[in-house]
Amino acid sequence: MRHVHFPAQRVAGAAAELLAAPVRRIGDKARWYLPAALTADFLGAAVPVGLVFEAAQQVRPVYCALGAALAWTGVQAVRRRYAARALGESRGVLPVVHDWLILIGVLAVARVVTGESTPRLAALGALLPALLITVACHKLTYRHLSAARREAQAVSRVLVIGEPAAADSLTAHLAARTDHPYVVVGVVPVGTGPLEGGVPVAARLDALAPDAPTADSAAVLGAVRSHHADLVLVAPGARIAGERLRRIAWALHDAGLELAVFPGLVEVSVKRLETLSAGGLAVLRVAPPVSSGLQTALKAALDRIGAGAGLVLLSPLFLAIVLAIRLGSRGPAFYRQQRIGRDGVPFTMWKFRTMVVDADRLKGGLAGANENDGLMFKIRRDPRVTRVGRLLRRTSLDELPQLLNVLAGHMSLVGPRPPLPEEVARYDEVELRRLTVRPGMTGLWQISGRSDLSWDETIQLDLSYVDNWSFTSDVDVMGRTLRAVVDGRGAY
Known part of the structure; x- marks a missing residue:
């Protein structure tokens, strides 16, 4: 795989910029996160339940509303959703759904105990706004926190320990x-090797474990205090493992400090990781990517049903686009192109035509103007694009005919970008892995910047999808696609 390389000047510059800024610790997140979460959860449960139970002429609607609100906030408190470490960290829907199902169970028991008689369907519907409002609040705080971290706020100061090459990486x-x-x-490098990242060297540990174990502990604790670190992160390596790492952990924990160990895995979803114990050894199990079962069946059903419904509902829009293309320039309204699908099988992909008829013939003369650093061919102001085509690309409407490919089973609604045969011919063995799933109409590439991304970033996103996809993540990508289409960033 072609990895993204970060020169020492860039890493050092980023570190210097962050350290020069008035860094706010992770515990210093915006103060409104907690009251906003509590208010949204409490009122999101209390108000709908009160209104529905009042309409159903329940005897004690106010008490029921108060009970539902206390139960909802109580469930989330027990699940530690209000802890400073958790606030703003996730915009995912699945954890909130888990909490909501627990709430349903708690209130079902309370319903039996109290003899409450509101119709079950009405009671369930009254609790649905609590789920939606909590999800919306999570997304709001997540976006605010992400923006704050780009300004070096609400962060943890980390001290890295490891062999020079591992620490630099x-x-x-x-x-x-x-x-x-x-x-x-x-950084606390292990050994005398040079560091190229430009991050300050806080201390050095001997390449071999010292005779007196306290030497390592004293050096690490001194580095933590001098750099005001919140967390010590250990990079993997033979010289910092086993008993040596164990004694450093003891020293840090006795001092009330945190230790984390980077296992060497990159772009692996935490949902695929499981901690095990074998003979006193801490083992990290990495589950294989999902390739069969209920989730794949749900994905296939969503693809076919979604594509079929989309073709029916969007047929008036299809007709309008066809007329606009034919009136705007000579040639057919649709454009067919061979692409490579799952397992390297070629297929014909459909799009609305956005370029002049002889665009493929003119491509050779524009090779020197390619603005992409990899195998894709992209020009921000491509002279072959028609006026109507530029609007279609800006709004991604040119991709709609690919619903036919989804219905035929060549593509999926969500997946990696379908590559051209000449691109695949130059793939290495790692890049070929993106062909182990069906390509998609939308995916991580489309919602992360599209053509503004480098080739390496595109490949990393596709491989992350291949290894970590789930049905819920597909639904999340489709939801975020709407925002990306409205934004239009990288669409040309």
């Missing part, structure tokens, strides 16, 4: 992204 990866709370403030 870890700090570069963290410095290149802002979707996490970690700011590396110092």
Whole structure:
């Protein structure tokens, strides 16, 4: 795989910029997160239940509303959703659904105990707004927190320990992204090798474990205090493992500090990880990607039903687009192109025509103007695109005929971008892995910047999807696609 390389100047510059800013710790998240969450959860449960139970002429609607609100906030408190570490960290729907199902169970028991007689369907409907309002509140705080972290706020100051090469790789990866709370403030290299990341060296540990174990502990604790670190993150390596790592952990925990160990895995969803114990050893199990079962059946059903319904409902729009294309330039309204699908099987992909008829013949003369750094061919101001085509691309309406491909089983509603045969011919063995699933009309590439992304970023997103997809993540991508289409960023 072609990895993204981060030069030392970039990593050092990012670290210097973050450290020079007035860093707010992770416990210093915006103060309105907790009251907003509590208010949204309490009122989101109390008001609908009160109104529905009042309409149903329940004897004690106010008490029922209060009980539902206290139960909903109580369930989330027990699940630690109001902890400072959890607030704003997730916009996912699935954890909220889990909490909501627990709420249903709790209130079902309360219903039996109290003899409450409101119709079950009405009672269930009264609780649905609590789920929706809590999800909306999570998304709001997540977006606010993500923006704050791009300004080095609400972060954790991290001290990295590891062999030089591993420490450099870890700090570069963290410095290149802002979707996490970690700011590396110092490195404690193991051994005498040089560091290229530009992050300050807080201390050094001997390559071999010292005779006196306290030497490591004293060096690490001193580095933590001098750099005001909140967390010590250990990069994997033979020289910092086993008994040596155990003693450092003891020292840190005795001092009230946190320790985390990076297992060396990249872009693996936490949903696929499971901690096990074998003979006193802590083992991290990595579950294989989902390739069969209920989730794949749900995905197939959603694809066919969604594509069929989309073709029927959008047929008037199809007719309008066809007329606009034919009136705007000579040539057919549809454009067919061979693409490579799952397991390398070619298929004919349909799109609305957005370029002049002889666009493929003109492509060779524009090779020098390609603005993409990889195998894709993209030009921001492509002279072959028609006036109508530019609008269709800006709104992604040119992709709608691919619903036919989804209905035929060549594509999915969500998946990696379908590549061209000439692109696949130049793939390496890692890039070929993106062909193990059906390509999609939308996916992580489309909602993350589209043509503004580098080739390496595109491949990383596709591989992340292949390895970590789930039915719920597909639903989330489809929801976020609407925002990406409205935004139009990277669509050209």
